[in-house]
Amino acid sequence: MAVAAALLRRRALYSALAPSSSLHDTSFCYLCSISGTHSLVNHTNLRLQRGYHNSGKFDLTDLTHPHMWYPNAREKKRNVFLHVGPTNSGKTHNALKRLETSSSGVYCGPLRLLAREVAQRLNKANVPCNLITGQEREEIEGAKHSSVTVEMADMTTEYQCAIIDEIQMVGCRSRGFSFTRALLGLCSDELHVCGDPAVVPLIQRILEPTGDVVTVQYYERLSPLVPLETTLGSFSNIKAGDCIVTFSRHSIYMLKRRIEMEGKHLCSVVYGSLPPETRTKQATMFNDEDSNLNVLVASDAIGMGLNLNISRIIFSTLKKFDGICTRELTVPEIKQIAGRAGRYGSKFPVGKVTCLNSDHLPLLHSALKSPSPIIEERFLDKAKLSPDYFIADCEDMLKVAAIVDELPLGLYDKYLFCLSPVDIQNYAKKGIVRLKEIFTPGTLQVPKSHNQLKELESIHKVLELYVWLGFRLEDSYPDRELAASQKLIEEYLERSGWQQNGRRNFLQKPKGLHQEYDASQLRKYFQEIDVRSK
Numbered sequence: 087m088a089v090a091a092a093l094l095r096r097r098a099l100y101s102a103l104a105p106s107s108s109l110h111d112t113s114f115c116y117l118c119s120i121s122g123t124h125s126l127v128n129h130t131n132l133r134l135q136r137g138y139h140n141s142g143k144f145d146l147t148d149l150t151h152p153h154m155w156y157p158n159a160r161e162k163k164r165n166v167f168l169h170v171g172p173t174n175s176g177k178t179h180n181a182l183k184r185l186e187t188s189s190s191g192v193y194c195g196p197l198r199l200l201a202r203e204v205a206q207r208l209n210k211a212n213v214p215c216n217l218i219t220g221q222e223r224e225e226i227e228g229a230k231h232s233s234v235t236v237e238m239a240d241m242t243t244e245y246q247c248a249i250i251d252e253i254q255m256v257g258c259r260s261r262g263f264s265f266t267r268a269l270l271g272l273c274s275d276e277l278h279v280c281g282d283p284a285v286v287p288l289i290q291r292i293l294e295p296t297g298d299v300v301t302v303q304y305y306e307r308l309s310p311l312v313p314l315e316t317t318l319g320s321f322s323n324i325k326a327g328d329c330i331v332t333f334s335r336h337s338i339y340m341l342k343r344r345i346e347m348e349g350k351h352l353c354s355v356v357y358g359s360l361p362p363e364t365r366t367k368q369a370t371m372f373n374d375e376d377s378n379l380n381v382l383v384a385s386d387a388i389g390m391g392l393n394l395n396i397s398r399i400i401f402s403t404l405k406k407f408d409g410i411c412t413r414e415l416t417v418p419e420i421k422q423i424a425g426r427a428g429r430y431g432s433k434f435p436v437g438k439v440t441c442l443n444s445d446h447l448p449l450l451h452s453a454l455k456s457p458s459p460i461i462e463e464r465f466l467d468k469a470k471l472s473p474d475y476f477i478a479d480c481e482d483m484l485k486v487a488a489i490v491d492e493l494p495l496g497l498y499d500k501y502l503f504c505l506s507p508v509d510i511q512n513y514a515k516k517g518i519v520r521l522k523e524i525f526t527p528g529t530l531q532v533p534k535s536h537n538q539l540k541e542l543e544s545i546h547k548v549l550e551l552y553v554w555l556g557f558r559l560e561d562s563y564p565d566r567e568l569a570a571s572q573k574l575i576e577e578y579l580e581r582s583g584w585q586q587n588g589r590r591n592f593l594q595k596p597k598g599l600h601q602e603y604d605a606s607q608l609r610k611y612f613q614e615i616d617v618r619s620k
C-alpha cells in the first residue's frame with residue numbers, strides 16, 4: 087500500500103480511539119511525525135512525548151495511553167461528576183443547571199435534536215448558546231456556551247464547565263470513539279458526565295490515570311413508567327400523545343397513513359435519514375400543543391435524552407437492522423426508547439409502554455425491569471491497547487483512504503475526505519465544487535412514491551455532506567447556504583398528510599394488505615418490509 091494510505095490507515099487507527107477535529111490533537115501530530123512533517127509537532131506534544139518515552143523515541147503502535155494525547159486536559163485536575171440513573175431522573179437537568187451558571191461551557195450530546203433542545207433551553211434562560219452539529223452552525227453573538235453533537239466537540243478550547251450526555255454510548259462500535267475523545271480530551275475545570283449506571287466502573291477506570299477527581303451521583307426516576315399488560319389492539323385506540331416506534335422508513339410512512347386513516351389524528355414523523363431541519367420541525371410540531379400533529383411515528387432517532395410530550399410509547403417491533411444484520415433491541419435501547427414516555431414536567435405525568443404484538447410483551451416487560459449489562463471492555467488483538475479501549479469500526483474510512491490516496495491532495499484534505507466522501511475528483515482537479523455540478527437547484531420534484539422519496543433522501547444526504555464540507559472548506563464549497571435551503575422533503579410531508587377534503591393521498595394502499603387490515607396483518611407486513619429494506 088502506498089505511503090499516504092498506510093499513514094491514513096494508521097491515522098484511522100488513532101482516530102478510532104481519539105479522532106481530531108483540528109490539527110492540534112496529539113494523535114495527528116504523531117502522524118505528522120511519521121510522515122516527516124516534524125514542523126507540525128508542537129512543543130506541548132514534544133514535552134508530553136518525552137514525558138513517557140525517556141529515550142526520545144516512541145512506539146507508534148503503543149496505544150495504551152490515550153489519556154496522554156490531550157495535554158491541555160491533562161494540565162488540569164478536572165472535577166468530574168458522574169450523574170447516573172434511569173431515564174427521566176433529572177441527570178441532564180442537574181448537569182445543565184451547572185452549565186447555565188458557569189462562565190463558559192459546552193454540552194456534548196449524541197443527537198442533533200438533543201443538542202438543539204439544550205441550545206434552546208440555555209438561550210431561553212438568557213445564556214447565549216451556539217448550536218453546532220455536523221450540518222448546522224447557529225452562532226449567537228457573544229456566546230460563551232455551545233451545544234454540540236459529540237463529534238463536533240472542540241478539545242482545544244478551555245471551559246469552566248462541560249457536559250457529556252449519554253456516556254454509555256462509549257460502548258458503541260461506530261460512535262464510541264467520539265465519547266472516549268470527549269471524556270479524555272475536554273479541557274474543562276468541571277466535567278459532568280450523564281448516563282446509565284452500567285458505565286460507572288468503566289469510566290472510573292478510564293479516568294483513573296488522568297488524576298481527575300471523580301464523584302458519582304445516583305438518581306431515581308422522577309415519574310413512573312408503566313409497562314402495560316395489553317397491546318395496542320386496534321388502531322382506533324391511538325390517542326393524542328402516543329408515539330409508535332419502528333425502524334424502517336417504509337413502516338414509518340405506513341403507520342402514519344394507517345393512523346391518519348382513522349380520521350382522528352395527524353402524525354409527525356422523525357427518523358434518521360430525514361434532513362435535520364425537517365426532523366426538528368416535525369418534533370417541534372408534535373411537542374407544540376397548538377399544532378394538530380398530536381401523534382408521533384418515529385425511529386430511535388428519538389431514543390436518547392429528548393424531552394417530548396409523549397404519553398405512551400408503542401413498539402411496532404423489537405428488532406432493528408443495525409447496518410449489518412437484523413437483531414433484537416438491547417435492554418438499554420428498549421429502556422432508552424421507552425423512557426421517552428411521561429417526561430417529568432410534561433403534560434403526561436405517567437409514562438406508559440406497550441407494543442403491537444402480544445408476543446413481544448414478555449421481552450418488553452423483562453427489559454424494563456432488568457439493569458443494563460455492565461459495559462464491557464473489548465480488545466483488538468493487533469494493537470496494544472489498554473483493556474478499557476477498543477478500536478472503532480473504521481473500515482469505511484479505510485476504503486475511502488485507498489481511493490483518495492491516488493489523488494493530488496495534501497494529507498489533511500485526504501483525511502477530511504476519509505470522513506466525508508463527496509466529489510473528491512472535482513475538488514482535486516479544480517479546488518472548488520459548485521453545487522450546480524452536483525444538481526440543479528429547483529429541478530427536483532416532490533416524490534410520488536417511496537422509491538422517489540428514498541432517492542430524494544439520498545440527494546439530501548449529498549446536500550448535507552456539501553453543507554458539512556462548506557463549514558470546513560468554505561472557499562471550495564461556496565454554495566453552502568443554497569444547499570441548506572432545499573426543503574423538498576418537508577413539502578412531501580405536508581402533501582402526504584391527512585387529506586381532510588377527500589383528496590386522494592398519493593401513498594397507495596400497501597400491496598398484500600386488505601382494506602381493513604388489522605394489527606396482526608400489519609405486523610406481518612413489517613416483518614417482510616424489514617427483511618426487504620436491507
Ligand SMILES: Nc1ncnc2c1ncn2[C@@H]1O[C@H](COP(=O)(O)OP(=O)(O)OP(=O)(O)O)[C@@H](O)[C@H]1O
Binds near residue numbers: 172
Ligand atoms: N429538579 C427539576 N425541576 C424541574 N424540572 C426537572 C427537574 N429535574 C428534571 N426536570 C425535568 O424533567 C425532565 C427529565 O429530566 P432529564 O432530561 O434531566 O432526565 P434524564 O435523567 O437526563 O433522562 P434521560 O436518561 O432520558 O436522558 C426534563 O424535562 C427536565 O427539565
Ligand SMILES: [Mg+2]
Binds near residue numbers: 177178179251391
Ligand atoms: Mg438526559
